[in-house]
Amino acid sequence: MSAYRLENGGYIDRSQQISFQFDGKKLSGFQGDTLASALLANHVDVIGRSFKYHRPRGILAAGLDEANAIMQIGSGAESSPNLKATQVELIEGLQARSVNAWPSLKFDLLAVNAVFKRFLPAGFYYKTFMWPDWHWFEPAIRNAAGLGKSPDQPDPDIYDKRSADCDILVIGGGICGLMAARLAAESGANVLLVEVDSAWGGSALCWPTLIDDSDAASWCASTVAELHQKPNVVVLNRTMAFGYYDHNLVGLVQRLVPAQSDGLTPRERMWKVRAKTVVLATGAFERPLVFPNNDRPGVMLASAGASYVSRFGVAVGRKVLIATNNDSAYESAFVLKEAGVDVVALVDARASAASEVTQRAQDMGLVIISNSTVTNVKGSSGLRSAEVCELNADNQPVAKSRRSIQCDSVLTSGGWSPAVHLFSQSGGKLKFDDETQAFVPKRSVQNEISIGAAAGIFELGASLAHAQDRIGTVLKSLNLSAKPTETSVSKHAGLGAIKSLWSVEGEMLDRPGAKAWVDFQNDVTSSDVKLALRENFRSVEHVKRYTTLGMASDQGKTSNVNGIGVMSVELRCDPGDVGTTKFRPPYNPLTIGAFAGRRVGENLNPLRPLPSAARQIELGAKLEDYGGWHRPAYYVERGQSEHECVSKEVLATRNSLGLFDASPLGKIEVFGPDAAEFLNRIYANNMKTLKVGRCRYGLMLNENGIIYDDGILARIAEDHYLVGTTSGHASAIADMLQEWLQCEWVHLDVATSNVTTNWAVMNVNGPKARALLEKFDSSFDFGAHAFPHMHFREGELEGVPCRIQRVSFSGELSYEVSVPWGYGASLFDNIMVLGEEFAIQPFGVESLMTMRIEKGFLHVGSDTDGMTVPQDVGFGRIVEKKTDDFVGRRSIMRPDALRSGRRQLVGLDVTDGGDALPIGGHVVDQGQSPPTASRGWVTSSVFSPTLSKPVALGLVEGGADRIGDEIEIWDLGTRRRARIVAPGAYDAKGERLHV
Amino acid sequence: MSRLTLRYTLDGSDRAREFSRPHAKLLEVRKIEIVRVSAREIPSQLDLQLADLARVDGVGLTNTVSENDTVLATLSRRERLILCKADRPRSLYNDVIEIVEGCALVTDASHQFVIIDLSGRAATEILSSLTPLSFESSIFTIGDCLRTVFADTNVLVIRSEDEANYRLIFEQTLAGYAWRLLEDAAKNV
Structure with a gap:
């Protein structure tokens, strides 16, 4: 192809020259050019390599139907892959790179694929690379595939x-x-x-x-x-x-x-x-004609040839041959001819075009070769000639009629889709x-x-x-109207009487190796489509997937209908009977950034701050994401490891006083005359008997009987409760309660309100907790008898409304003090100030976890999984005694939930003198090595600062009946020894809670 | 007894946030009382009384705002949200408790929500860049309020005063996130 810029014409601004680079070579174009038109004007014939066979490719189209000119635009973080040169507007300094070629576009090592194309038909990867293992070949294949590379740096664009x-x-x-x-x-x-x-x-x-x-x-x-x-x-x-x-x-x-x-x-x-x-x-979209070597640079769509002349003042060749099966290509020929381009012949598969079109062509001196088509082109990176053959009555090329016509560009039109x-x-x-x-x-x-x-x-x-x-x-x-206007338009050739001509095969001309391309972007040939049919993939959807025809970013813009046409010929049916595949979004590739919008970096997902967030940072908290909340894992002390920091926090709490911002704990108010009945149905344990001012630990199950959440329920008044949930489940449980009320138990007179973020909660924890709270000016009596363990009180603290629950996850004397959120930070500060005399220590989530494992308390999600029912965690008798119905009850009565040998929560006492057991380590029978049956696994494990030894919890088959058994823990080749014990290594009798 | 007092702060600050550009202004509004009323079904009589309390005209169409900035919003068949300036002689919460007389759950939600006022000629564009709605002024008129999704959060939007003035009500722990997105959008819409 010898494309060149015409002296005049086009909608470009020739007074504004633009410099750009293609594969490092400096080129220039004009304002109004696309990258494609500028490349053509700069005589760039080969713009990339094909996806599979790495054949040299040139520009095919002028719009978003371009299948070959896929470019990598820009550099560094701003680099964009998968852009079509026909859609990239030329701007000063634009950097474009070809794709799918290494080390260079002209000398591409993987062009060797074309030599072996006989062995690389459609679906070859389903049949090869199976031995010894696909994964051996996968990296190399993946490296060779793809059209461009995504930048590996964050996108700086908005x-x-x-x-x-x-x-x-x-x-x-x-x-x-x-x-x-x-x-x-x-x-x-x-x-x-x-x-x-x-x-x-x-x-x-x-x-x-x-x-x-x-x-x-x-x-x-x-x-x-x-x-x-x-x-x-x-x-x-x-x-x-x-x-x-x-x-x-x-x-x-x-x-x-x-x-x-x-x-x-x-x-x-x-x-x-x-x-x-x-x-x-x-x-x-105009369809290309399908004939052997129709993918060579210099073969383009007829309308594209006209478009480059009319819009950009670029002639796509000096000697252009046009091949068609319809009238529209004549219009393109007229455009080229009027621009002074030498149109060497107009090859028409039909006997004739519409009479006025034919007349105009003849008037312009165009040579029309009827009942013929192009059957081959020569010149791998610069077209030299086209082979033209007559078609017989069956649309088959007549080999003996073949002749060669010198040309540097072939424009084709196989109809319009x-x-x-x-x-x-x-x-x-x-x-x-x-x-x-x-x-x-x-x-x-x-x-x-x-x-x-x-x-x-x-x-x-x-x-x-x-x-x-x-x-x-x-x-x-729409109840609107507008008067249609009389509009006169100049007459165009239109489509005329189109002749069906879906493909010309190499076999027809005794050239069995010659491939005719249907899908340029995915390197699918007509022989690939036929192979799929021979292998009995007869549905168009199956052929699409077997061959990749019309897939990926191109979505078959130029190829789908030709592929269906080839199928219809082979299947001897109408293309309408073959049908089309489902077109899928996106219509054309678009950036991931457009989907992300502003939701990048810290805006990706909301991370909720604690009321004391500012103070947490000052105290050196290592903040992490816990269920969508930014919470302290532990407080960093210079030169100390995480374990040392956690140990210090745990010991300070157990020996004197700790402070934990527990504000994310879910808080849902439940109110109404039927509130007790409602909550009794929601919890697995009996809640009807809970007295006003009391708290009770409860389990919530899903309908399958699986433990869903746990928490403390407080009864504020006869008809008013406060449901406590885990931090990550607050919204979900609030929604779940409404779902039951609105969809199932519509007759219950109950209202709920999620007040989680209306109340800040400070957990004051440790033997000195009472002494500290008594320092506040409040309406509460914190005396052991006036305010016992598992009780709830409402009042005022320093003049603001306050709710306090005396509950504990650590096993120590503990109060959860709630004030309206806006006062939470100030309450945290005041507790820290007043707690100085008790050497108060703020502690994080990791210390909380350590203390609850020492105490043997369950953590839903860690110590339970998608199969754990209440009987597995020691709630068997409690649910057994409850006679009322509740969510999940039917499911936990099923034989599988009642069978012996289920995995049950137990404590694990390490007997080999080692460090903490690995979480997830499998419990195996003594002396057994994998492969062997897993009897359960370690669910929670830490080295206890309080007991100076490892403590752990685990789900073990028949665990409750195996107390005292010696077991082994196997994890990634290491073996540990432990003894099954009851959960709760620390203060098993709970004496420290009731002080 | 301690000599300490509890001070009101939000996101570590006792000052409301502000952001201004020629085409858009963001202002965090504090000192607003917010009360939520929840029941199995809000009785129509209670709606009337709440509307009277909120001094809102057009009872029945309770998704509206009154001239004195008091809002009575219908969140659902089961829920109402009332907002007013915290300069009443008696707290709104106590007034509502009195009206409700135990037939509904009344929660003081003043600490649960944050109000952000968005104004300026680009306000509508900013809002429709972050929510799935277009806020056509012919549909969403002055005084209307609606609840929709804002990024991964919920927001109650009230069109107030004039077309380019919106009052946005966010759950307070998500307000910092919402503020960042609004500010970000206001910089380059």
Whole structure:
């Protein structure tokens, strides 16, 4: 191919030269160029290597149907893979790199694949690399695959999102789309008009068109300017509709900054638009002809050849041959000829085109070769000639008629496929239209209409009439109206009488090795499609997956219908009977950043702060994410290990006084005359008998009887309770309570309110806890008899409302003091000040865990799993005695829940003198080595600072009946010894709680 | 007895947050009393009394805001949220308790929520960049309030005073996160 810049023409600004780089080589183009047009103008023929065979590839198309020119744009953190050169607007300093070639585009080592292509047919990877192990080959195969690389640094760009509603969303800024938007706007409807290109006009910019006696570009510019002025219209170019979802939700992505980020302007904006009606004016894609070596650089789509001339002033070759099976390629030939390009021949598979088209071609001196097609091209990186053969009555090339025609570019047109991707995503059904040899919209499922070429109408005048009619119907349904305008348009060739010609095979010409490409991006040939059929993958969906035809980012824009055509020939059926695959979003690749929006870094997920967050940092807390809360793991002391820090915190608490910000603990108020009945159904243990002012530990189960959560329930009044939950489950349990009330027990007069973050909770823990609290000015009597263990009191503390529960997870004297959240930080500070005389020590979650393991207290999620029922954790008698029904009761009465030998929670006493047992270590029978049966595992384990020895809990088969048994723990090749004991290594009688 | 007093702070500060750009302004509003009323079903008589208490016109359409900034929001068939300035002679909570007379659960939620006022010509754009709604002024009129999703949080949005002025009510432990996102959006919308 010898592409070159024409002396004049195109919508580029020749006064503004732009420098850019391709594979490190400095090149230049003009303002208004795409990367593709600039590369062509710079005589760059080979722009990349194919996906599988690493064959040299050139530019195929001029729009987002480009399958070959996949580029890596930019460098470093701003580098973007998988961009089509036809969609990249040229900007100063742009850096583009080819992909899928190593060490260079010209000399690509993996081009050796093409030599072995006979051994690499479709699905070869399903049959090979099985011995000795796929994983041996996987790294090399994965390294060789892919089209570009994602940057491994954080994206510095900003991405925005926007939600919008409108009456009418028009997708496509071609002539029909603009006409539809104008009519809708005039009716007063709220209109959103989007166009993927930077320029308006669609195919009218490719083939010179007169609309109302002005050229298409001027008509588009004035129409867009008119729409911009209307307050009820939003007009967005550079905006792609990538997905059509339920309830007429359409995803758009708008490109805002083509250059490098300035740190303020978002690079892209994702729109989520809910439209009453969607107008699909998405146009159509030209199909390439399928013949041997049709993937060589220099073979392009006919419309692309015209587009490069008309839009960018670039001729794609000096001697161009055009091959077609329909009239539209004649229009492209006229464009090239009028621009002064030598069109050496127009090869038509049909006997003739429409008479007026033929006449015009003859008038222009074009040589038409009828009843023939291209059967091969020569020149691997620069086209030298094309082979042309006559077609017989069966559409088979006649070998003896073959002849060679010198040319440096071949433009082909195998017909047109309406861009039905969004229509298909909306759930719409397609049908195959014999007249146009294309799949067209048949039945809509959502509130949308297709107009113009997207509806399979390829003649502009007829398209506009159809569009006006359809828009009129839509406006009527919205109780709106607009007067259709008389619009005159210049006559175009249109599609004419298309001839079905799905592929020309090498076998037909005694060249069995020659491959004819159907899908350029995924390197799928017609022989691959046939192989899939021979292997009995006969459904189009199966052929797609076996061959990868039409998959991935291309979504079969140029290949799907040709693939279906090849299948229909092989299966001897109509393409409509083959059917189409389901088109999936995104319609075209888009950045992950657009989906992420502002939800990156610290904004990825909300992390809730404690009321005392500021003070925690001052105290040196090592803050970590615990169930969505930013909580201290422990308090760092310089030069001390985590274990040393935790030991210090535990010993200070056990010996004197510790402070823990327990504010994330779930708090749900339950109120009403039926509150007792309701909670008795929610908890596995009996809650009806709980007296006012008392607290009780309880287990909640799910409907399968599995332990879901635990916590303390306090009875505030006869009809008023406070449900305590674990920190991570507060919202879920609040929702669960409402679900039971609203869906199952609707007759119960109960109200609930999640007050978790209304109350800050400071846990004052240790033998000096009472002495400390008595220092506050409060309405509470903290005396042992006045305020015993597992009791609840309400009052005031330092003049603010206060709730206190005397409960303990450590086994020490302990109070959970709640004040309104805004006072939480101040309460924490005051406790620290007043606690100085007791050498108060703040402690973190790790110390809390250590103390509860020492005490043998259950931690749901650590000491339970998706199979643990109450009987497994020592609640067997409690649930057995409860006669009332409760959530999960039926399930825990099933034989499996009642069988002996279930895994039960036990304590593990380490007998080998070693350190803490490994959590997750498997319990095995003495003397057994893996592979052997696992009898359970270690669920919680620490080295106890209090007892100066390791303590652990575990789920062990039949554990409750095996107290005293010696067992072994096996973990990743190490073996430990332990004895099964009752949980609770520290203060088993609970004497320290009742002081 | 201690000589210490408990001081009100939020996110470690006793000062409300502010952020301003020519096209958008964010302001954290404090000293607002918030009371939540929950029941199996709010009786219509109670709605009337609450509306009267909140001095809101148009009873029945309780998702609305009154001229004096008092809001009575219907969160669901079972829940109402009342917001007013904390400058009443008697606390709102006590007044509501008196009205309810034990037929509903009344919780003082003043510490549970944070109010952020968003105003300026870009306010609507900012809001629709962070929520799934477009806030069309023809649908969401002055005085309306609605509950929706804001990133991974819930928000109650009230359109107040004029079209480009919104009162956003967040659960307070998520307000810092919401503030960051709002500020971020306000910088470059």
